[in-house]
Amino acid sequence: MDKVGQGFTWDTQSREKDTKCARDGWTLVQRHLADPELSSPAGRAEHRADLRVPSRRRVIESLRNKRDDLHVVVTGRGALPALIEIADLVTEMKEIKHPFKQGIRAQPGIEF
Numbered sequence: 001m002d003k004v005g006q007g008f009t010w011d012t013q014s015r016e017k018d019t020k021c022a023r024d025g026w027t028l029v030q031r032h033l034a035d036p037e038l039s040s041p042a043g044r045a046e047h048r049a050d051l052r053v054p055s056r057r058r059v060i061e062s063l064r065n066k067r068d069d070l071h072v073v074v075t076g077r078g079a080l081p082a083l084i085e086i087a088d089l090v091t092e093m094k095e096i097k098h099p100f101k102q103g104i105r106a107q108p109g110i111e112f
Contacts, residue, residue, distance in 0.1 A: 026059075033066050056080060 060082045063072060074083065084090050100106070 030062065033062060033070065033072070056082070059083075060086065 060080070063074075063083070064086050066072060074087075079087075079090065
């Protein structure tokens with residue numbers, strides 16, 4: 001699986017760098033959405049995105065027009081109503097307990 005991004009945006013404090021990473025991620029998602037060889041469950045395109053970059057309209061439009069046999073997982077907080085409307089499944093998670101509160105920093109493969 002391809003990977004883009006540099007970690008949490010609050011660690012970089014560089015809007016320019018964060019924006020470039022988000023755009024690179026969106027380019028990767030666009031390639032996956034258009035790839036006829038990508039199928040589910042053998043292949044999966046997963047992208048965590050703040051829908052401010054790229055434009056919300058482009059994200060919603062691309063997801064609305066994806067192939068019917070392609071499953072896309074979008075994670076994160078504050079899903080837009082338009083994203084919820086076109087989704088097949090929406091889950092809202094509620095924190096009960098988190099290791100960060102015990103001083104354990106974010107871990108690769110779990111939080112990012």
